[in-house]
Amino acid sequence: MGRLAYVNGRYVPHAQAMVHVEDRGYQFADGVYEVVPVIDGVLIDEEPHLDRLEYSLNELMIAWPVTRPVLKLILRELMARNGLARGIIYLQVTRGVAPRDHKFPAQAKSALVITTKRLAPPSEAVLRNGVAISSQPDIRWTRRDIKSLSLLPNVLAKQAAFEAKAFEAWLVDAQGAVTEGSSTNAWIVKGGEVVTYPKNNDILGGITRLSLLELAGRTGVKLVERSFTLAEALAADEAFITSSSAFVLPVTSIDGKKVGEGRPGPVTLQLRQIYLDNVARQIEAARRAGER
Known part of the structure; x- marks a missing residue:
């Protein structure tokens, strides 16, 4: 069938x-x-x-x-x-x-x-080398917290990123802040802090984002929910994206410029492993409950 x-x-x-x-x-x-x-x-x-x-x-x-x-x-x-x-x-x-x-x-x-x-998991090459980001203006409506079917601005941003040979687009608002990706949430690591845009009407509250905030908080990683600019992202030690399909992926370049040392950083890799461990626990719990 x-x-x-x-x-x-x-x-x-x-x-x-x-x-x-x-x-x-x-x-x-x-x-x-x-x-x-x-x-x-x-x-x-x-x-x-x-x-x-x-x-x-x-x-x-x-x-x-x-x-x-x-x-x-x-x-x-x-x-x-x-x-x-x-x-x-x-x-x-x-x-x-x-x-x-x-x-x-x-x-x-x-x-x-x-x-x-x-869907296959991210390739070893992607995990080893990270992904590229292209910045695009954020032209969406003001109720991005609703997971609405109205995705045409996201589609245009993703297409522009594809044409720029980038994996994802980061959307930049009129004040110069990076809100989120076209289909992901955006994060940077700087000076020991992990920073992501606060949950409000400006972004869609990603479920992987939510889980990672909870999981990382238990490890002692310092989490900060605030806006950050594109310039801050380019000056960051590390950057990464989260989504339900790829979980945690390192970002190693933005608009053709290296982020940090241009390779996946230790905090990003640690957070990815923390999330994968959480997935493994859910699978084990489902197995014990007889769902598999």
């Missing part, structure tokens, strides 16, 4: 997965999404991801399409049917199908689409 998707109550072949032409996600980007990593068949940081989904739905006044326990069953069923051991599971919830009108429809039912994707 080929790859399947879940669409509004049905498991269907991925190539035949479709939504109505008047789904508000298609016409207005009126919806939210989540991406949950899967390692060894286990959903990593599942509860925080579902908490963020709930937050995004509440902020946009979109009803849950199914209850949270039912959603968790659907996620596991789709993973099992697709034989997903390592990769991501993508969830999208829209306000539903209704005749095109900007105001909320009175009767629409929330629509749910879920897909899976296999």
